[in-house]
Amino acid sequence: MGHVIASVRPLDLRLPSPLVELRDDRITGAGLRLLLKRDDLISPDIPGNKWRKLKYNLEAAKKQGYRALLTFGGAYSSHIRATAAAGYYFGFATVGVIRGEEHLPLNPSLDYAVRHGMRLAYLNRTAYREKMSPDVIAMLHRRFGEFYLLPEGGSNADALRGCAEIPGEIDRPFDLACCPCGTGGTLAGLAQGLGPGQRALGFSVLKGGAFLIREVAALQRDAFGAASGNWSIEHGFHFGGFARRNAELDEFTADFGKRHGHSLDWVYVAKMMYGIFALAGRGFFPAGTTIAAVITGFDHGPGLDLD
Ligand SMILES: Cc1ncc(COP(=O)(O)O)c(C=O)c1O
Numbered sequence: 596m597g598h599v600i601a602s603v604r605p606l607d608l609r610l611p612s613p614l615v616e617l618r619d620d621r622i623t624g625a626g627l628r629l630l631l632k633r634d635d636l637i638s639p640d641i642p643g644n645k646w647r648k649l650k651y652n653l654e655a656a657k658k659q660g661y662r663a664l665l666t667f668g669g670a671y672s673s674h675i676r677a678t679a680a681a682g683y684y685f686g687f688a689t690v691g692v693i694r695g696e697e698h699l700p701l702n703p704s705l706d707y708a709v710r711h712g713m714r715l716a717y718l719n720r721t722a723y724r725e726k727m728s729p730d731v732i733a734m735l736h737r738r739f740g741e742f743y744l745l746p747e748g749g750s751n752a753d754a755l756r757g758c759a760e761i762p763g764e765i766d767r768p769f770d771l772a773c774c775p776c777g778t779g780g781t782l783a784g785l786a787q788g789l790g791p792g793q794r795a796l797g798f799s800v801l802k803g804g805a806f807l808i809r810e811v812a813a814l815q816r817d818a819f820g821a822a823s824g825n826w827s828i829e830h831g832f833h834f835g836g837f838a839r840r841n842a843e844l845d846e847f848t849a850d851f852g853k854r855h856g857h858s859l860d861w862v863y864v865a866k867m868m869y870g871i872f873a874l875a876g877r878g879f880f881p882a883g884t885t886i887a888a889v890i891t892g893f894d895h896g897p898g899l900d901l902d
Pocket residue numbers: 643644673674748750775776777778779780781782860863864891892893902
């Protein structure tokens with residue numbers, strides 16, 4: 596399916612996103628095939644799972660007559676950046692509520708957001724923890740008027756519906772779909788969109804991400820009425836936790852870049868890819884399995900793209 600609402604400025608969305616087979620002897624040697632669903636190539640402005648998650652939210656906001664979007668994120672949030680771009684291209688004012696204090700000059704992510712028309716507001720860490728409380732939302736309404744509210748990370752029922760469209764775009768047979776997990780929304784939608792006999796495997800980028808199992812199930816119940824039961828989560832590849840890295844991950848990513856000419860986003864995608872290769876090496880996947888790995892975003896450079 597293409598886009599659901601018309602953009603007000605020229606926007607080139609590459610949909611369906613390309614599907615390519617990665618040829619690597621560590622994969623073929625284990626009797627596996629690995630397909631890459633290149634969602635990172637959908638758009639430089641609204642890439643990967645950001646487009647998947649925003650698509651039906653933009654449609655809902657337009658249908659309900661909203662003129663503004665408001666959302667939350669850390670100072671390096673790629674969800675904030677993508678929401679600013681979505682507003683710019685689809686004709687919404689945008690407000691980004693940022694955790695912590697203002698730091699000037701703005702980092703490249705927030706600078707991009709402001710250049711695309713986003714107004715920024717800052718909440719100290721205590722208030723930020725309460726950001727979805729009626730009091731904080733009422734304060735934001737007093738300050739910014741009416742707005743369509745997107746949760747931090749963008750994972751709501753409409754976001755899941757967008758992610759559930761990914762499997763339908765994969766026009767080759769596959770057994771297992773993989774994605775990285777931050778809030779779990781992408782996995783929850785992806786799994787919902789699978790056909791009979793297919794499964795999804797998420798790779799948590801969080802230390803202590805066990806709560807994600809409850810979270811993904813809750814997101815699915817909220818969006819689709821029931822948890823789908825065809826997915827699981829690997830917790831062993833977070834490399835110290837969110838936005839943490841070590842030499843082993845960096846070496847893997849550098850080597851992957853050399854072999855395949857693809858610079859992996861280290862916060863999310865590299866941890867999934869490392870996990871897939873590690874599990875393949877341990878004989879975790881039955882020979883004959885075709886894996887479709889969703890490349891949910893691209894490399895924003897060191898230190899960026901924190902949620
Ligand atoms: C590139 C990328 N991949 C994966 C994720 C994790 O997705 P989710 O929060 O839906 O688990 C994110 C964060 O939204 C991301 O930016």
